[in-house]
Amino acid sequence: MVSRSTGTTTTRVIGIAAIAVLAWVVVSAFFITPADFQQGESVRIMYAHVPAAWIAYLAFITTGITSGISLARRHRTLGFDRVAGASAEVGVLFMGLALITGSLWGRLTWGTFWQWDPRLTTTLFLFVTYVGYLAVRNIDGDPHRRAKRSAILALLAVLEIPLVHFSVVLWRSLHQEASVLNPDGDVRLDDMMLFTLFSGVVGFTLVFVWMVIHRQRLATLRDLQQGVGLDAAIAARRNEGAAIAGGGQ
Amino acid sequence: MDLTPRPTPESPKRKRRFVPAVIAGLAVVAGVVIIGFFLTSSIDYYCNVDEIGVRDGCDDTRRVRVQGTVDEGSLESRGSITTFVMSFNGASLPVDYEGEPGGIFQECIPVVAHGRIVDGVLVATRIEVKHSNEYEAENAERITEAEKSACS
Incomplete structure (x- = not known):
């Protein structure tokens, strides 16, 4: 008997932990962390923008790894493929959030919502690539062939991530260089700002895990439902055949 | 045994194939446009x-x-x-x-x-x-x- 729910004790614990951590992030971001000496209050957007971008990277890397495993396994099951798809869906969501919050932050600090500079352009390109990946995943066909073509696409798409992250170092960009994951290894953040940012990353990671578990279970149920549909079709044809044979006698 | 689906007046499967293919096509076009904007505005921003x-x-x-x-x-x-x-x-x-x-x-x-x-x-x-x-x-x-x- 297959459970109709995608929730388990584990997902409930993860969900509650995510709510608790994100509640702390909201309180800290708005009421505890200081305003920035240069950007003032607008710096508070960072606590959503940076974790969203990092978790989008994490999601796309997860898609790449699980796609690689899915391709490499001799006896292909669809489990890793489903995780790859679920992770890409959540990644697109977080990357969209990073683009929106980044745009708002840009308006407040740079004075513009958008510019075709290296970081912004490569980020948008990454976002569009994964929207395309999800579209390709949803084209009907044999699930194993779908898994194979999606995995190849995912392995190519994941190569864009270093280009996005290091775009501010490789080219001159309006976007500032990284304050935490920079090549010097220096952390250029006030302690409380850094702690709140780290909390945001933990909270968003929990949301990511929670969503991916639910989405991949949903994909499993959908595949099972299609299997049930196939069984029903076979039974219906058998009945039709039996009726024709019976009528002919 | 022939398992070909029976023809229906409006096949939802056709629609299911068409919409993702259109989205994938649009993603490719968007990607080309983005690269175009990027290259025409020069790689170094300033x-x-x-x-x-x-x-x-x-x-x-x-x-x-x-x-x-x-x-x-x-x-x-x-x-x-x-x-x-x-x-x-x-x-x-x-x-x-x-x-x-x-x-x-x-x-x-x-x-x-x-x-x-x-x-x-x-x-x-x-x-x-x-x-x-x-x-x-x-x-x-x-x-x-x-x-x-x-x-x-």
């Missing part, structure tokens, strides 16, 4: 003030994006025109801009100005602020320190 007329793609006869720090004491408003001088690596460039720059524009901050150079003055149509990657608590001491270091 030229520094000291590179104007020196570096390839930084000719003073064409529309340019110039980066430099707003000189202390140079910021003025003349009617609707904002004027200031921006400097980088010892080179300076006066800027005229119609309107008030947005964002966190102020003296001693790096900016990118878009426009054309007319008689040695950059007539800007857009000003963007390029802030640093340092985040510190706002207090009077830190602000003075930051202004000093930015202008020194």
Whole structure:
């Protein structure tokens, strides 16, 4: 008997932990962390923008790894493929959030919502690539062939991530260089700002895990439902055949 | 056994194939457009003030994006025109801009100005602020320190 729910004790614990951590992030971001000496209050957007971008990277890397495993396994099951798809869906969501919050932050600090500079352009390109990946995943066909073509696409798409992250170092960009994951290894953040940012990353990671578990279970149920549909079709044809044979006698 | 689906007046499967294929096609088109915008606007987003007329793609006869720090004491408003001088690596460039720059524009901050150079003055149509990657608590001491270091 297959459970109709995608929730388990584990997902409930993860969900509650995510709510608790994100509640702390909201309180800290708005009421505890200081305003920035240069950007003032607008710096508070960072606590959503940076974790969203990092978790989008994490999601796309997860898609790449699980796609690689899915391709490499001799006896292909669809489990890793489903995780790859679920992770890409959540990644697109977080990357969209990073683009929106980044745009708002840009308006407040740079004075513009958008510019075709290296970081912004490569980020948008990454976002569009994964929207395309999800579209390709949803084209009907044999699930194993779908898994194979999606995995190849995912392995190519994941190569864009270093280009996005290091775009501010490789080219001159309006976007500032990284304050935490920079090549010097220096952390250029006030302690409380850094702690709140780290909390945001933990909270968003929990949301990511929670969503991916639910989405991949949903994909499993959908595949099972299609299997049930196939069984029903076979039974219906058998009945039709039996009726024709019976009528002919 | 023939398991070919029975024909129905409106096959939902056809629709299921069509919509993702259209989205995938649109994603490819969007990707090409993005790369097009990126390449036509040059990969390096700006030229520094000291590179104007020196570096390839930084000719003073064409529309340019110039980066430099707003000189202390140079910021003025003349009617609707904002004027200031921006400097980088010892080179300076006066800027005229119609309107008030947005964002966190102020003296001693790096900016990118878009426009054309007319008689040695950059007539800007857009000003963007390029802030640093340092985040510190706002207090009077830190602000003075930051202004000093930015202008020194």
